Amino acid sequence: MRTLRLLRRRRALLNCAPISHDHLADRSMRAAVSREDGSDGFVNQQNFDRAVAELIRLVPIPAESAEWFLDKGAIRGPKWTWRRILLNPAVLAISIALLVIAGVFTFQVLGRLNDFPGSATARKLLTVAGSTRSVTLDPVSAEAGTLSDLFFMKHGLEHYDVPDEFADFRTIGCRVFDDDESQRIAQIWVAEKRMQFFLFPAERDTKTGAVLAFPGWRYVHQEGWIGAVTEHNGVCFMAVLQGREKDLEPYLSGPKQ
Amino acid sequence: MSDRKQNLPQLYRFCFLMLGDSRKAQEVFNTTLREAAVRAAQGELPREPFWLFREARWRCLEASKTDLQPESLEIEEHDIAPQAASQIKQLDPTQLAIWISAAPDPQRSALALFYLDEFNYLEILDIAELKLSTLSRCLSQGRRQLQAWLDAKHLGAAEV
Numbered sequence: 001m002r003t004l005r006l007l008r009r010r011r012a013l014l015n016c017a018p019i020s021h022d023h024l025a026d027r028s029m030r031a032a033v034s035r036e037d038g039s040d041g042f043v044n045q046q047n048f049d050r051a052v053a054e055l056i057r058l059v060p061i062p063a064e065s066a067e068w069f070l071d072k073g074a075i076r077g078p079k080w081t082w083r084r085i086l087l088n089p090a091v092l093a094i095s096i097a098l099l100v101i102a103g104v105f106t107f108q109v110l111g112r113l114n115d116f117p118g119s120a121t122a123r124k125l126l127t128v129a130g131s132t133r134s135v136t137l138d139p140v141s142a143e144a145g146t147l148s149d150l151f152f153m154k155h156g157l158e159h160y161d162v163p164d165e166f167a168d169f170r171t172i173g174c175r176v177f178d179d180d181e182s183q184r185i186a187q188i189w190v191a192e193k194r195m196q197f198f199l200f201p202a203e204r205d206t207k208t209g210a211v212l213a214f215p216g217w218r219y220v221h222q223e224g225w226i227g228a229v230t231e232h233n234g235v236c237f238m239a240v241l242q243g244r245e246k247d248l249e250p251y252l253s254g255p256k257q
Numbered sequence: 258m259s260d261r262k263q264n265l266p267q268l269y270r271f272c273f274l275m276l277g278d279s280r281k282a283q284e285v286f287n288t289t290l291r292e293a294a295v296r297a298a299q300g301e302l303p304r305e306p307f308w309l310f311r312e313a314r315w316r317c318l319e320a321s322k323t324d325l326q327p328e329s330l331e332i333e334e335h336d337i338a339p340q341a342a343s344q345i346k347q348l349d350p351t352q353l354a355i356w357i358s359a360a361p362d363p364q365r366s367a368l369a370l371f372y373l374d375e376f377n378y379l380e381i382l383d384i385a386e387l388k389l390s391t392l393s394r395c396l397s398q399g400r401r402q403l404q405a406w407l408d409a410k411h412l413g414a415a416e417v
Contacts, residue, residue: 012390
């Protein structure tokens with residue numbers, strides 16, 4: 001059955017055998033032709049086909065139609081230049097998408113470069129700073145450095161100390177609240193440049209419970225707000241104001257990163 | 258597009274073989290190229306190879322729809338003779354074109370595309386949208402019928 005099918009296919013291929021050898025399309029055609037090459041029937045067929053093809057080559061082309069041959073460019077698609085490729089809607093869309101992805105990726109990487117233990121909490125507190133009104137705080141007029149005792153005495157918060165750089169600033173109010181992770185946060189509002197201070201527990205190693213300390217001051221940014229964070233005795237202090245790094249820099253001493 | 262894919266003289270000859278009339282062939286050829294030029298200007302040329310031949314084929318079939326159609330007769334068939342080549346050489350290209358154009362489609366398309374000697378069989382299958390078995394039958398029958406016609410012509414000429 002299979003042999004019969006093969007024979008039938010070979011016969012079919014021989015009937016379509018090309019006039020010029022340049023048109024031997026594939027291996028099966030080449031095999032069929034080489035197997036039959038020299039047989040009387042096939043030689044007759046090839047001579048017949050060649051004679052017909054030669055006759056057709058003699059078909060004259062009318063002058064009016066021949067005019068088209070001079071202007072082949074008229075029916076040639078425009079060449080693909082770099083400009084055309086770049087302006088292709090599909091390429092353009094993909095390029096824009098890749099640029100956006102690259103931008104987001106770069107932004108994420110740059111954001112991560114400035115990360116430090118507690119930076120996530122610090123960023124959340126910058127949002128709190130932006131939404132806090134002074135009336136929501138208990139009015140306290142004192143030097144910021146003296147509020148450590150208040151936090152310890154009233155709320156049992158140990159080491160919630162305002163660093164020396166900010167200890168002399170006059171306060172307007174303060175409060176203690178729990179954030180969404182039930183961490184005790186102390187917030188102080190001072191008169192100087194309507195600055196706010198936050199004191200919150202430093203991040204700890206989840207396995208050992210050890211404080212993840214970092215040296216000096218670190219900056220965090222969020223929607224036009226800037227915070228400078230430092231860690232001391234397992235508590236982070238953050239000074240916050242609306243502005244940029246250069247607005248906070250004059251207040252800080254020691255290494256900044 | 259490579260020159261082979263838009264071999265314009267061969268495109269004209271194809272139209273001529275399909276229609277057997279140089280005026281009609283010119284009309285289809287010119288219309289096909291005019292349409293192609295408009296599409297090229299709009300940057301909408303098809304990417305597929307040999308689309309010009311495919312377009313021209315449909316136009317030829319469309320153009321010949323209104324013509325008188327040959328009656329479906331049992332056409333005589335003869336084995337290809339060793340002297341066939343010399344019989345063919347005595348023909349005029351127009352006579353051959355008229356004979357091919359009188360064949361029913363797809364035999365007409367198969368013969369026209371095959372004897373242009375421009376395409377391999379796979380390309381012909383693609384352009385004429387045929388199966389190998391159909392193309393093979395069309396060509397085999399075509400040769401035998403053409404041989405019978407040549408024999409009849411030769412015999413007729415000898416009698417005269």
